[in-house]
Amino acid sequence: MTDRLYGMGGVSSGKGKPGRKRYAMAIDLRRCTGCNACTAACKTHFDVPLGEWRIWVMETEVGKYPDTKRYVLPRLCNQCDDPPCIPVCPTQATFKHPDGFVLQRYNRCIGCRACMVACPYNARHLLPDHRRDKRNPRNVADKCDFCVVRVTRGLAPLCVTSCTGGALIFGDINDPESEVARTVRDNKVFTLRPELGTAPQVYYIGLNESVADPEFAFLNRSAQLRERYATFKRNSEVGGEMAGNIDESDMGFFGLVRQGLHNFGTFFAEAPKKFFRGLY
Amino acid sequence: MEGQVIANAFQNAYWGFPIALYFWLVGASAGSFVISTLGWVFGVKKYKPLALFASNTAIVALLIVPVLLIIDAGKPYRFFHLFIFAHWSAPMVWGSFLIMTYPIAMGFYSFFVHKENQLWARRLGILAIVLALSTHWYTGVVMQLNPARLPNHTSVAPLLFLTGAYVSGIGLLILCLWLRNFLVTVTARVSPELMADMARLMLYGIVFDLFLLGNEFLQMTYGTGEERTILYEVLLGVFRWPYLYIEVVWGLLLPLIILVIPRIRRSLNGVLVAAFMTATGVYGMRIWWVMAAQYYQGHF
Structure with missing residues (x-):
């Protein structure tokens, strides 16, 4: 212990x-x-x-x-x-x-x-x-x-x-x-x-x-860091594929729907490429 | 201590909306299949006519699942590694085998229901219902067995998943049956009384779901600082919409109010509204359950 x-x-x-x-x-x-x-x-x-x-x-x-x-x-x-x-x-x-x-x-x-x-x-x-x-x-x-x-x-x-x-x-x-x-x-x-x-x-x-x-x-991110997180999460290539990144500044109902659609959009847009990039 | 983090690495959320959709679909499939077996396995005769449709709905919902999972993997063509390099301590391996066998068992069950072979329909029904519950149990366990992700690391997780599956499956099935009624002959239609009876079954699930959620709420309220922080985020912070408004209010409380009032419960419109709310509300639970812990810990 x-x-x-x-x-x-x-x-x-x-x-x-x-x-x-x-x-x-x-x-x-x-x-x-x-x-x-x-x-x-x-x-x-x-x-x-x-x-x-x-x-x-x-x-x-x-x-x-x-x-x-x-x-x-x-x-x-x-x-x-x-x-x-x-x-x-x-x-x-x-x-x-x-x-x-x-x-x-x-x-x-x-x-x-x-x-x-x-x-x-x-x-x-x-x-x-x-x-x-x-x-x-x-x-x-x-x-x-x-x-x-x-x-x-x-x-x-x-x-x-x-x-x-x-x-x-x-x-x-x-x-x-x-x-x-x-x-x-x-x-x-x-x-x-x-x-x-x-x-x-x-x-x-x-x-x-x-x-x-x-x-x-989590609780003590500086304001600048919060903004940079949001920018990063909106634009990350890998994050786009994983489709789970959300922007805390936009989490009302319409924000949630918008972010959900955006995440699904990037997920399905990347999907066909996955089958043709570096086979196996 | 006062202070601020001024530089740190940026972490992605590793599982997102598609995984939440996958959990929702597996759950809806399992819930729908439970209704299918009521007639042929558990002997409730009035449910026999809709067994085949309910089972087929469950199969269709489940057929989408492997597509989502394979697309979500970084290396889709390596999906067979799950079987040839199977690591038996990983819940994902259990799930892979369950997801492979469950639709097959359901298919055979549907076949024997179609042939009206009571004996084999019952046998296959029992097998498939065990696989259905296990499949959805494993989705809860996949989230549960992550000690570092606090709100997920609870033994209530599989029960919450199963209860959500039960109510969302019935809700989805009621909506599908209502749509089916427009396409089939009058004799083949499912009566509003039977739909109201299914809504009654859904009501029991809603009450149990609220009970489990209340328990989880209590645990987080009396929990560690981290648990309370996450509780704040899901109640009033970033995840307030998926948790508080979509899951609790839209998906559980409002349908509960609709279904406990006898006059509304017996009307087709009331049942349909409650079914729609419950089926969609459970997706809110899947969203915050998958993403809240990753969001919280992603900043460390």
């Missing part, structure tokens, strides 16, 4: 495979400057489409002038030990690697998005049809994989390599001498949404409880 409480647990007990590595990440928020180098490196390398993210930085201003403080919170897939996305995947496209990665098999995924609905961290996204390189996976679910290809070749994930403040620490948490194990052991660490029992493997140092709370994020 203790490892479900903010700041009480450290590494969740009894998880990981004996004799295997257990990759984890510690993010020292005291050293994060919010420069978004991690986001840029990741987006560039993986050709992450516009409007989708494998790692992103949430930025929050807490307090009232003149006593304000700005918090940054890099967010990525938490590579949970008990990932809710795995049991709901109908085709076993997503799975937990014995070394701790939660990975995605693109050739099995049917793009049903059950994993995205299940993920409490919004860490998954659907890849659109338009990719810069058409050989890249399209129309399937994607997520951060802790740069598994780099890690298995002895390199650190790109976000860790590119971090300007040295805030991201990556390694095998089963190895007591590794930097990440020492960091997690010697500091008070927090995880996101620990009450869900997902046993996340991304540990934060100096996490503000309010900033890590979905309710805070």
Whole structure:
């Protein structure tokens, strides 16, 4: 139970495979400057489409002038030990690697998005049809994989390599001498949404409880962010296909009908294309 | 704590209006099929004449479903992965098998009803009614088994779905029977008295649905901060139209008032209005049930 409480647990007990590595990440928020180098490196390398993210930085201003403080919170897939996305995947496209990665098999995924609905961290996204390189996976679910290809070749994930403040620490948490194990052991660490029992493997140092709370994020969007959300949701290509985006500023009866028709319109307009784009 | 989020990623809602329509169609199919079996399985003789039409209505409603689902998937041609890579812990796999077998069982049932073979119609009817209820039960479970989506993560979910299915199915069937009456001979028409009797069955479902909704409302009122925030959004915020006005007022309360007044309940117009309101009102429930949690959490 203790490892479900903010700041009480450290590494969740009894998880990981004996004799295997257990990759984890510690993010020292005291050293994060919010420069978004991690986001840029990741987006560039993986050709992450516009409007989708494998790692992103949430930025929050807490307090009232003149006593304000700005918090940054890099967010990525938490590579949970008990990932809710795995049991709901109908085709076993997503799975937990014995070394701790939660990975995605693109050739099995049917793009049903059950994993995205299940993920409490919004860490998954659907890849659109338009990719810069058409050989890249399209129309399937994607997520951060802790740069598994780099890690298995002895390199650190790109976000860790590119971090300007040295805030991201990556390694095998089963190895007591590794930097990440020492960091997690010697500091008070927090995880996101620990009450869900997902046993996340991304540990934060100096996490503000309010900033890590979905309710805070929902209720305290700045006016500018609300407007940008609405614009994004009206125009998103992937969102248009999924037909569930609504604009909160227009939710009276006629607004609801208009948005319903718009969503159905984009859904059915895209439907024939789905059968002719990248067969199987 | 006071503050504001000034930069964040933008999250899409992953399931939207078409999935809500899919839930509505599966529900209407199941509800319609329940009426079909009343005569041949449960021995209520007055319902026997409309069994075939009700079963066929259920089949037609269900035939649209796979089309919607396959179009909704990112990779439509991979739909067979659901069977060859079936992951048995995923409710979607259970549903795939149910959606495949349920119309087949209904088809055989319709055939034996058409042949007036009581024995086999009853046997197939029992099988199909179990599959019908299971199919719609699974749609509730698909939403229920997402611990992170708070208003959905409740064991009341499948019951709410099934009750909504029952009332919307009967409502849709009443409307279809009324339209059918214009096309068939006088002897083949369904009497207004029988439609009024179906409306009485619908009334029981409406009362039970309101009871379940009341329970859910109580849970959210006494719930965590997140639950109360979502309750505000569905009651007075963004989802007030699908939840409060379309589902509760239009789909349940107004039909309830219509159907508890004996004089209106016995009139064909009253029954038709109540049936239309209930059948369409349930779609409001499907909308907010699918989208509210994603809308709320999509900002985190």
